[in-house]
Amino acid sequence: MxxxxxxxxxxxxxxxxxxxxxxxxxxxxxxxxxxxxxxxxxxxxxxxxxxxxxxxxxxxxxxxxxxxxxYEPVVKAIQEKAVHSTSFGTPTELEIEIAELIKSMVPNVDLIRMVNSGTEACMSALRLARGYTGRNKFIKFEGCYHGHADPFLVKAGSGVATLNIQTVPGVTAGIANDTLTAPYNDLAAVKELVATHKNEIAAIIIEPVAGNMGCILPQPGFLEGLRTLCNEEGIVFIFDEVMTGFRLSAGGAQQTLNIDADLVTYGKVIGAGMPVGAFGGKRAIMEHIAPLGNVYQAGTLSGNPIAMIAGYTLLQELKQKxxxxxxxxxxxxxxxxxxxxxxxxxxxxxxxxxxxxxxxxxxxxxxxxxxxxxxxxxxxxxxxxxxxxxxxxxxxxxxxxxxxxxxxxxxxxxxxxxxxxxxxxxxx
The missing domain is CATH 3.90.1150.10 (Aspartate Aminotransferase, domain 1)
Structure with a gap:
């Protein structure tokens, strides 16, 4: 016992x-x-x-x-890199190498920005979508969890559902009003939201295979319908691949499900479990991020060398095998x-x-x-x-x-x- x-x-x-x-x-x-x-x-x-x-x-x-x-190769790589310092606060060649590696593995990633967590990746991707479209509202799905940034805690799954917290104190009414929610796998409900809020919706963000209300699969035609709707309405389609990225396949859910996203977010998988994240996607959108554009995002620890070498080592293995x-x-x-x-x-x-x-x-x-x-x-x-x-x-x-x-x-x-x-x- x-x-x-x-x-x-x-x-x-x-x-x-x-x-x-x-x-x-x-x-x-x-x-x-x-x-x-x-x-x-x-x-x-x-x-x-x-x-x-x-x-x-x-x-x-x-x-x-x-x-x-x-995993021995990852542990060894971390040990070898740590003797050169755990953080620089400057650019390093390793950041380029892992960005190039991710681009070679994942569809529709022309540019990628490293951050420090999946929450930060999703938060930044949403900000970018808003800056790119000039719109404020976005659609998420009931039970999908995209981290603990304020906009995502409306009808979130995961720990929020586990603790039965339906209304999260500290999330203002203004933020909640810009968060529109629909049931997962309900395309008709999404279409109704888009029609009701015509030209107001910046993004639709989704876990392409949900992992925060159990493992929930997209029903046939659901993601395809969302992709078409986003094309028709000028909405940025964001795949939250914090869980599915590099897990379902080397190219993640986009490759496995054959659905193109405009932006994609990652979490600790790109650091082999280290605290790291990233968001990336199509060049026309990603070029709006500072310093190329006016959508600001920054982080002293972004591209941390220990996380980068851990992730690079893991992803290389996944690509090669x-x-x-x-x-x-x-x-x-x-x-x-x-x-x-x-x-x-x-x-x-x-x-x-x-x-x-x-x-x-x-x-x-x-x-x-x-x-x-x-x-x-x-x-x-x-x-x-x-x-x-x-x-x-x-x-x-x-x-x-x-x-x-x-x-x-x-x-x-x-x-x-x-x-x-x-x-x-x-x-x-």
Missing amino acids: YRYESSKTLFERAQQSIPGGVNSPVRAFKSVGGTPVFMKSAKGAYLYDADDQQYIDYIASWGPMILGHA PAIYTELEEKTVYLKNGLDKVLAASGLPYVINQKGSMLSVHFSSKPVTDFASAAAEGTERFKQFFHNMLQNGIYLPPSPFESWFLNNALTKEDLDKTIEAAQKSLPQ
Whole structure:
């Protein structure tokens, strides 16, 4: 039986100096209850907690650890780069190299700007879209999370949904009024918003495969319809690929789904898990960013050399070894099929959504295609399932509103252990 004495002690101590004892809300286990597990190391497909207990990891630091934790080439590259300084505040050749690498991998990225997080990337992309179009309003989708910048916290998924915070204090009415929301996969609702706010909408931003209300797939024709609508109305189409970028394929969701975005945003995947982000896209839009244009964005730590070398090393590996994506999808489908057999035999209502190496399990009797259906039922069962799996050495996202992320260090034995653990962990 797994025990959490050290984690409990650390959590009590943390609450004395850190709000809620955590530095990101989902880590507090509010959605599933119990004490958050404090980790002290990770290697490959495994996490090790403060009590030296091992877990098979299905969050992969929320996506970027595509090749597993402490991947040796990345660790070595960081160590070698760190001796030359951890920050310069000046341009470096490495920034050019990673920008060129990303351009060579991703469709529709003519220019790219490095930032420090996925939140900053999405915030900056929205500002750029507004500056480019001269419009203020934008459309996002209920349950999609684009970071914690004020405009994005209206009907957001992820931690906001986990904590059941529907109206976020500190977000002004003016900001909220410029944020228009529609249900995911509802093209008609988007068309109605665009018609109602004719020539007022700067951008539509979307997770092309949503990962912040579980793994939610775009229904056939949905993204294509949005692309057409943006073309017709002069709206900037932004793909938030903080989760899908370089995970679904070397070219991300644009390549996998064959949909062109005008701007695309990335998070820590381009730093192999380091705190970094980027936004990029079509030259005609990106040239409006300072110093070329008048849309201002800056950051002392943008292009940080440690993050850049980590990301460059990971992305080079992904580009040079495309079979990684085939292997990852095969592992994910194997896990999905195993879970499907277990849950089908249980008699419980369930839905398993999966795309590439993203997956989520919902204890729902109906298809899960948007935030409303993700939140409609099964959250109590997920709590039981999460803790039962944890006791069997499987670390899942501590929320029913988060995608699972597989990494390529997972072995068939790991997947079989996970399927066996699911058999022992079925909720009531």
